[in-house]
Amino acid sequence: DIQMTQSPSSVSASVGDRVTITCRASQGISSSLAWYQQKPGKAPNLLIYTASSLQSGVPSRFSGSGSGTDFTLTISSLQPEDFATYFCQQANRFPLTFGGGTKVEIK
Amino acid sequence: EVQLVESGGGLVQPGGSLRLSCGDSGFTSSTYWMTWVRQAPGKGLEWVANIKQDGSEKYYVDSVKGRFTISRDNAKKSLYLQMNSLRAEDTAVYYCATYSSNSGGLVYWGQGTLVTVSS
Numbered sequence: 001d002i003q004m005t006q007s008p009s010s011v012s013a014s015v016g017d018r019v020t021i022t023c024r025a026s027q028g029i030s031s032s033l034a035w036y037q038q039k040p041g042k043a044p045n046l047l048i049y050t051a052s053s054l055q056s057g058v059p060s061r062f063s064g065s066g067s068g069t070d071f072t073l074t075i076s077s078l079q080p081e082d083f084a085t086y087f088c089q090q091a092n093r094f095p096l097t098f099g100g101g102t103k104v105e106i107k
Numbered sequence: 108e109v110q111l112v113e114s115g116g117g118l119v120q121p122g123g124s125l126r127l128s129c130g131d132s133g134f135t136s137s138t139y140w141m142t143w144v145r146q147a148p149g150k151g152l153e154w155v156a157n158i159k160q161d162g163s164e165k166y167y168v169d170s171v172k173g174r175f176t177i178s179r180d181n182a183k184k185s186l187y188l189q190m191n192s193l194r195a196e197d198t199a200v201y202y203c204a205t206y207s208s209n210s211g212g213l214v215y216w217g218q219g220t221l222v223t224v225s226s
Contacts, residue, residue: 001169032211036152043217043218044202053210087151095166096154096211100151101151
């Protein structure tokens with residue numbers, strides 16, 4: 001199985017900050033990576049697919065990059081509604097696997 | 108509006124069975140692969156199973172193989188997860204979601220249904 005390792009596990013940031021979250025795959029997955037945002041008590045919401053494609057309706061301050069084993073989710077200017085937990089997910093092969101999550105907290 | 112609604116969760120004793128359902132409205136789920144994902148209390152996301160549009164392909168995480176069965180009835184616009192021989196570690200919120208075979212992303216999600224396995 002492909003293991004997905006996210007870092008950091010949590011980050012404290014202020015409104016307007018640039019936030020970067022990384023995700024590393026245990027083997028190459030090309031660009032088969034998605035990013036999700038999850039708020040407490042809610043289902044996850046797809047932000048990015050195929051590593052860098054923005055899902056319809058997602059604000060442009062979210063961006064993704066990377067290929068192979070190393071990937072990044074960037075929030076260019078953190079907004080109050082962005083405080084949440086973020087997960088990466090590899091889609092290269094079954095079983096689909098998720099990273100452990102990164103909680104973005106208010107500083 | 109696209110909507111997925113799960114049902115069937117609840118409290119069950121270890122070794123028991125439960126059948127989850129997921130109904131859709133606002134779109135044609137029969138054109139999508141479908142997925143079950145679970146999340147234990149306070150934990151991360153775990154993929155459970157996938158099923159192809161016509162049910163001809165199914166995939167499971169190792170920890171549920173032989174115990175869980177994913178199925179669908181496109182005429183009823185419904186997805187199912189039959190869960191047998193339940194264990195305490197199966198306790199989680201179970202989400203159904205649509206899976207894009209093009210992008211690999213889970214696009215539409217239900218609100219989740221809680222399964223608690225406890226004596």
